[in-house]
Amino acid sequence: MFSHNTELFVILTFVSGSAALYCLSCTDSVSPRHCHTVRKCSEGEVCFTESHTSENGAVVYDTGCATSQTCRTKRAHHDKIKSLHGVDPHYHHSQCMECCSSHLCNNQGCGQPGYPMTRGPACFDCQQVSDPMLCDKIKVCEINQVCYLQKEMEFGDVLFASSCINKHACTSDVDIFGKRNLQSCSRCCLADLCNNECGDLAFPSSTSTSSLASTTTVTPSTTQAPRSMGSRGREFFTLFMKNYRALRNLTVYITTNNETTVKILTSPHLNANIQSVFNFTSNFKLDLPLNLDCEYFTVEPKGLILQTSELSSVTIFDSFYLTSNDGTLIIPTQKLSNKYIVSSTDPHYTDSDYYSQFAIGALYNRTNVEIIFKFKHNTPLTIQGKSYRDGDIFTVMLERFDTLQIAHTTDLSGSFITSTKPIAVFSGNRCQDLKDGCSHMVTQLPPTTEIDTQYIIPPFYHNAGTLIQVLSENRSSITSSVGSSVSNFHLNEKGYKNIEVTSNVTTVIESDHPVLVTAFGMGIPYHPYVTVVPGVHQYLDYYKIIVPAGYEENFICVIVSSQSLNSLRINGFSVSHYTSVYQSALTLTKHFSIRTFKVQSGTFVLSTTDASQFGLFVYGHRHADGYGFAGNFVHP
Template identity: 45%
Template structure:
């Protein structure tokens, strides 16, 4: 997604697997030849590979482009991308497998310099975008001035993309199509009090992958965390933070933001599934970033993830049933062998969970429980005026 105009870094993709893998990278025949020559390639590798893509593969605003890329592996793999590696502004996201993409999404962004992008997997994909624009200001799309509530239709062919931005907030915008497609959301460069601006990006899950029960950890070294709840249907949502508890009513496609301190845990339950994204608010030393939070039913018992090398501090946060914390292994070592940065308990549906954050060095990590109990994972890190974050999984198994 689009970063600052002066950004000069590369897009990077980290592919992780447990075996020998053949990787094919394919782009559109319509992609500019000088870019395509740096994108299309094949690899044979074991365990892990880091691939760079040119910065001009990022999308521009309000124009159809052929800038989507397909990565196909011979065995199951994890893909993590970092958008516009640059000294002050980057973010990361895990990539959803194409088999999990679908036809309906709701946008979640931070307020200010918000943006989202869509990418088509198939030819002649008809996409409808029903806008939700904060303060009902206008947005110009292909010569049309659009208001909140207006619907815009576009047809994309395979590998085509469209990116839309607005100075305020596009959260609650509803996207639907007649064929599966991918959606990414974020901010070109978002700032909060005490911070400079920093890039935000995350791939978004389709509506059918939402959950109705979440444990929300805050991000360390930040002034706080804002998490946003988005509901696709009329819904009742209960949010518990510490001893404070409140239940709120949502209309369809409604969203609400909640701000919590960096040492607090929130538990969110809803009558019907919702999407929750988190925005790290940064500090005078850390730039903002975002991630999609995993629901309890998104948890897995095995992850292979990547901690990038360019950050001062990096952390792995696990949300795990308390009785299984002692059975959690990280790179074949017990979790207690790692430096603990934070630990707290939370309860949901009568079950106790440990939220534990450990400080880690750069590199690939395998996390698994010896008793095969599922748990949640969030990876994040900081350097001066910048940060990144991504969840290990946020779709249903």
């Protein structure tokens, strides 16, 4: 504690941008984080926190907006406090002043702790305003809550209500605010202060203005107001890696709960005929031309950005060839970041048809990408006339929508990719023979900011086994439980380990540091496929997915807490309605039940009536082919 006659003024950071900040604005709070009033600052102002002693001798805290000049100037006279907007000029014995320049950043300062690390979003909290932008009260939600905004009509007047709300209520048809005459705007969102705009989604221009430092872990979306729940979002970046054969269209599946407008953004340099705007309700299948698949070692403008007016989920199937195909979930752009570790397998044969490969797509102009290669066999790789070996670094600059695909005749797993701005990364094999026969394998990769420490990997039913790959950005100690067999191993930085298991056991991976886990379905009689495994902390309480047509058999596998198994609903039916072909149970942080159901093709909505979260895998087989993807593999 400072003595009462001490003055200390600390400047944390300043910005010169024109974007107005939202700052906490209270007088005589017992701590900055207990202030529940916000003020939208004037252009060029920053947030401040100041501690002082009140008239009764207690240390209290004032917060609000201030000019940068005020923050830079050590104030010697109390009358200068009048330049601090929203604070009464009655200071006694000022002790500390700190300034900062991001929304709600003055929830801490002057030695006081800020919001807890584990929390829900900070939401606007007004039960009745004529314009949501007029709300000046906030509330920090619980971990299982999100922000909510509702437009209402009462006595002919338009009113808005905002608050925190349980995540599960966002997917229900319950009239949350108890009003009977509701207007079209009703939405939930996850980001701090996201619930003060109500209206149609505003699509941004195709010109990116984002600029991120290479060390950032914040992942902005190119939409105006990013909102997502795990894999559900309003903007997605996709590309298509090269397949063994390409006889049919590239396919995109989109699901949503409401009538939705989709806009497809492409590079002006792309030579392809693609419909740019369309509308649908519930689900949609979009076929794209084959010439969108990426060539090797060439920068091409082949990336696509899909923007949806409602929360949606997206999966793609990469070159729908009858005996060489795979699918992957596409994660929203606000979940993308700038660090990735590659997962693939060692090619069965050393020719181009079996390449280990990965592809990178840029969301922003002037994105610098660095690749640290890791080769299982130190066979040189030639790119643009230069030879690269294991441990060598390749750099390239990409513009918005640019793609670059890298391939090798040896396993590229463990190669590490960094960038100065968020990118999308996909990996797999052009075609691979893991047990019997070759098939294409592809998955989008989550950034290392979106990986977990605990994983449950069920077996792929009616298959020869599962190849599990564990990859780590940092040195990690890992416990692997395969059935009743437990083993421990260590991974060095950028290291990985393959674990092959039989077709009837469930595997658990636990690590002291976050790791990426992928699973490869091993053929006989069906050829291989790959999916990222969702971490236990990445499970959701709601999914809407499409099981594609054209396969002899399809399966949905769920991992749910045993006490919530009876609350699981699949298209409105309890699990007893479906044919279970595999089941097991295990105890991790709690008791889990694993169930695999055989299903037909079509649209499936999976949820729990008690809002408990669960994991989801979707996969299927046909002669000499298979596909697989997860329902989610990023944090909620």
